[in-house]
Structure formats: C-alpha cells, structure tokens
Amino acid sequence: MSETYFPLAVSPSDPDEFHGWISHGSYSGVELSAVGSTSQRVRRTDRAIADAEDEHLLAGIFVKGHGRLHVGDQVAALGPGMMVLYSSGRKYHWDLDGDWQKAVVQIPLDRLRDHSGLTLDDVPTVLALPGTSATGVVSRFFCGLADLQRTDPEQAAVLASPAMDLLVSAVTLAAGSAPPTPDAFVREQVLDYMRAHCADPGLTVHRIAEGCMMSRRTLYRVFDDFEGGPAAVLRRMRVERACELLARTTLSIAAVANAAGFLTDRHFYRAFRTERGMTPAAFRVTDTVPFGRRPD
CATH class of the missing domain: 2.60.120.10 (Jelly Rolls)
Structure with a gap:
C-alpha cells in the first residue's frame, strides 16, 4: 500500500x-x-x-x-x-x-x-x-x-x-x-441510465433521451467520440450482458436474447456477430474461462 x-x-x-x-x-x-x-x-x-x-x-x-x-x-x-x-x-x-x-x-x-x-x-x-x-x-x-x-x-x-x-x-x-457539467460527466450520467435499463427491449435512443431529460441532438453530441453513437453503445451493453449470461448460465440462446434486451433472435444474432465476430453458440463453446473471473 x-x-x-x-x-x-x-x-x-x-x-x-x-x-x-x-x-x-x-x-x-x-x-x-x-x-x-x-x-x-x-x-x-x-x-x-x-x-x-x-x-x-x-x-x-x-x-x-x-x-x-x-x-x-x-x-x-x-x-x-x-x-x-x-x-x-x-x-x-x-x-x-x-x-x-x-x-x-x-x-x-x-x-x-x-x-x-x-x-x-x-x-x-x-x-x-x-x-x-x-x-x-x-x-x-x-x-x-x-x-x-x-x-x-x-x-x-x-x-x-x-x-x-x-x-x-x-x-x-x-x-x-x-x-x-462537461460532456464527460453528462455522458457518464447517460451511461449509468443505459446500464440500468439496457435489458428492457423497449429501450431506444428516443427513450434514453427522454429518460435523461435531454434532446436527441444533445444525446448524439454527448456521444460524438463513440463510433456509432448511443445506439451502438446500447448494442454493446446488451451483447456484454448476453456474454455474461452465456458464460454463467445454461439459459437457451432465445432466453439469453430476451434477457439481454433484444426484441428478436434475429436482432440478437446480428448484433452478437457484429460485436464478437461469432455466433452466441460458438461463444458459449469457446469461452472456457467463466465470465468476469479475476486473476489471483
């Protein structure tokens, strides 16, 4: 120390x-x-x-x-x-x-x-x-x-x-x-809101802006430094949540998609392949280290 x-x-x-x-x-x-x-x-x-x-x-x-x-x-x-x-x-x-x-x-x-x-x-x-x-x-x-x-x-x-x-x-x-209120602080407030609600399939960019009491234009400005803007960030959050569920549970792929906030299996597969370069099933097979395990 x-x-x-x-x-x-x-x-x-x-x-x-x-x-x-x-x-x-x-x-x-x-x-x-x-x-x-x-x-x-x-x-x-x-x-x-x-x-x-x-x-x-x-x-x-x-x-x-x-x-x-x-x-x-x-x-x-x-x-x-x-x-x-x-x-x-x-x-x-x-x-x-x-x-x-x-x-x-x-x-x-x-x-x-x-x-x-x-x-x-x-x-x-x-x-x-x-x-x-x-x-x-x-x-x-x-x-x-x-x-x-x-x-x-x-x-x-x-x-x-x-x-x-x-x-x-x-x-x-x-x-x-x-x-x-620099953009970094506002962005962290928005990210906090998104983390809390990303599993809701009804969460959209419009809903995020409403929930954070800002215009869509302001929301996009806050995420100028993020490739793809707030929609891409939301997709990544949902895929990360899906990865955790795939690694830690035996839920079916369809159940994982729903629990991670995806409206349909098709949307889930497309987003997962975009972020991870593989299918959810392939990730579950190859991910031999439990998600989130910390090194000793």
Whole structure:
C-alpha cells in the first residue's frame, strides 16, 4: 500500500489470518487502485507527512464492507457505494472492518489546481457522500474502471480518458456548487441510465433521451467520440450482458436474447456477430474461462 500511494503504517487486526490484494493503474496524472483485505488500521503519520514532497487529494469509494476515516475530530463512516474525499497532507487513520474492498482515486493537488483552479479549501473533506447522490455517478464510474483494470488494463486505459474531468465534477458537486457539467460527466450520467435499463427491449435512443431529460441532438453530441453513437453503445451493453449470461448460465440462446434486451433472435444474432465476430453458440463453446473471473 505504501508503494502504491505514499508511506503508510498498516496494522492488520489479526496478522496470522491476514490476506489482501491491490491493483493499480495510472491515467494521465490520475492514479486509480482497487484494494481489499481483512480487517486492518491504516495510518498516515506526522513523520510521513513531513517527509512528503507532494500533497495529494484522494477519493475513497467503498465497494464492499465498512470503514471509518478519522481526521482530527472529524469522522466519516462509509459503506458500499459511499465516497469520501481527503488529503494526504493531514494526519488520518482508517479503521477497516471485516472483509472490505474499495477503489481509491489519487491526484496531486497542484495538478488538480492547474487543471480546474480548485484548491484544497474548495474540497469538502471527511464527508461521507452517498452513492444515491449525484456524486454516485462518478463513484460508479471509478469502481467499474478499477474492476476492469484488473482484467483488461488496455480497455481500462481507453475508458479512463474522462477521469480527470469526472473527479473535478465530483469535487464540485460535493462542494454544493453547480459544476460546469462537461460532456464527460453528462455522458457518464447517460451511461449509468443505459446500464440500468439496457435489458428492457423497449429501450431506444428516443427513450434514453427522454429518460435523461435531454434532446436527441444533445444525446448524439454527448456521444460524438463513440463510433456509432448511443445506439451502438446500447448494442454493446446488451451483447456484454448476453456474454455474461452465456458464460454463467445454461439459459437457451432465445432466453439469453430476451434477457439481454433484444426484441428478436434475429436482432440478437446480428448484433452478437457484429460485436464478437461469432455466433452466441460458438461463444458459449469457446469461452472456457467463466465470465468476469479475476486473476489471483
């Protein structure tokens, strides 16, 4: 953990039974890690702070388990889906209970200032931000990215391009002021809506625009950087859902097509071949590794 972030004092609650893991990626100045373990206390000490050259802003996002961040007399209690912002330049400690997992976003404060004009005074630190709030959209993006980088770092690097803008949006939203709503943030809101409804065969580009309270023209502009626009993104989501069902279940091909949001088997076969270059049946036969399995 010290090598991934900066010097930390880590004390497992039960050293004999301790186990944990960590993965890390770097995306144009934004560091993202996924980390999990059994119970432990993590401390940022005065000595470590005094020896540090740079100060960082961190966003801790819980995926599993619970933890409490202590900074001075402030305490933030977090559970799954919740996020907290804090600084490496202040003494703090984490009490992490049971088996837990979180994503951690890290950025040097000077880079944050250069990119957005924000300083640490603008950041509401040690405040538990719920996953149901607007910042939850950003939290889910980083959790998904942290999960993907463990299995497919090349794809994660492609999807990480809006990471800086999304983190700035999360900070601004947490501060309670109106963010500049860059396209990257709006797009992530739309993607969040699409993920939640892609299994509905009646979901169309028109319905997506209505559900996200925007015009079709705005929706297409938000997806300018995506080949094929929102319709192609929706197709890819449905095919990915179908791949998961094909690998994890014994459902018939027709049942998979319906569960993945395709109106007809014909539409399903056409979309699957476009995205995967093979038929669903061939994918089920050749996919010998269970979908989503993470490397040890």
